[in-house]
Amino acid sequence: MNAIKTKLTFHLGAMRRAVSLFLFAIAVAVALWAIAPPRALSQPRAQDRNLALGKIAPWVLQHTGGGNQAEFLVVLRDQADLRGAQALATKQQKGRYVRDVLWNKAQATQGPLLTWLRQRNIAHRSYYIVNLIWVKGNFDVALELAARPDVARVEGNPHIRNRLPQPGPVVEAPRSLQRPATIEPGINYTHAPQVWAQGFTGQTIVVASADIGARCTHNGP
Secondary structure, eight states: OHHHHHHHHHHHHHHHHHHHHHHHHHHHHHHHHHHSOOHHHHHHHHHHHHHHHHTBOHHHHHHTGGGOOEEEEEEESOOOOOGGGGGOSSHHHHHHHHHHHHHHHHHHHSHHHHHHHHHTTOEEEEETTTTEEEEEEOHHHHHHHHTSTTEEEEEEOOOOOOOOOOOOOOOOOOSSOOOOSSOOHHHHHTTHHHHHHTTOSOTTOOOOOOOTTOOTTOOOO
């Protein structure tokens, strides 16, 4: 009888040790998982990062490098469908329809993104003609926005300054008409000086002009 009890005690002890080892192995596996996830599960994250980078314009990548901030436009994937305006009769109806559809689309889709920006105190401004949001941030902000499924792309918003030619000095017109110092080439080509020499200087002749671009209802003199 004592031998049976001894064997039973031995088997129970072995079973406890086996269960303890099994639980210890599970704990170690969980700890290792938290510290270093398997390579197979880290690949989608890298792939998502590459997809997000592909949605960011090169200008944004260039101007947000080194921790710098830049202005960029976050274009949402869901854009308004304006084809319904084709069935409307008047221009006023079409304009009202287009405005309402654009506005409602922005109001319906920008909420989560605007909340995300407000929570992080990121400068932004909402637009609705194109369903997008103006944002000022660094590369990390642009990357997180591009990784969102509701964002189609992140475009740059550079400041463009046109260098237009400046007007020259103002030349005041003479108080009275002055006779030109020379005869223009076209006048000589038509032999007008020879006609003038014969005494024909245009007296009693009415000169008129025609221009298809003139507006006959113009109220000027």
